[in-house]
Amino acid sequence: MSLDKLLTRVFFIFSLSTLSLSAVHAASALKIENAWSPEAPPVAKVLAGYMKISNLSNKDIKIKAVKSELFERIEIHITQMKNGMMKMVKQENLNIKAKGHIVLEPGGLHMMLIEKLKPVKAGSVIPLTLSFDNGETVDIHLKVKSSDEPQMKCGSKCGSKCGSN
Ligand SMILES: [Cu+2]
Numbered sequence: 001m002s003l004d005k006l007l008t009r010v011f012f013i014f015s016l017s018t019l020s021l022s023a024v025h026a027a028s029a030l031k032i033e034n035a036w037s038p039e040a041p042p043v044a045k046v047l048a049g050y051m052k053i054s055n056l057s058n059k060d061i062k063i064k065a066v067k068s069e070l071f072e073r074i075e076i077h078i079t080q081m082k083n084g085m086m087k088m089v090k091q092e093n094l095n096i097k098a099k100g101h102i103v104l105e106p107g108g109l110h111m112m113l114i115e116k117l118k119p120v121k122a123g124s125v126i127p128l129t130l131s132f133d134n135g136e137t138v139d140i141h142l143k144v145k146s147s148d149e150p151q152m153k154c155g156s157k158c159g160s161k162c163g164s165n
Pocket of ligand 1: 088111
């Protein structure tokens, strides 16, 4: 094969792969933003994950599963008050309404990353794969934020408990 032909072929394959990549990207019905996880002490086996997930399509989409190579399993929970007690309730097939979004944040919906398999430090990332019932899978990275960065500032809610020590 002449160099000319080889170059043409390489260029052709390259354009094809670029095309298919952008096609896949354009078809995505889901957008995930601000994905993060608060750093936990090294002995902690369970971490939390937060993010915003938007459904850009005209149909409801459910979250089927979430996986990470760094954790045994991942569940989606909601924190609720029941009889004056904080309780976490597992959410199966969590729905994201057409053109809607859900926010996973401290004190509400969250991902529970269970049974840490490798150390996770602030400044690193946790790879996650989310699968949805529309057939899409989305790979994201949770940014692990140091506990020095205040996640919850002491506001009026803490009242007299603030600074009492
Ligand atoms: Cu939880």
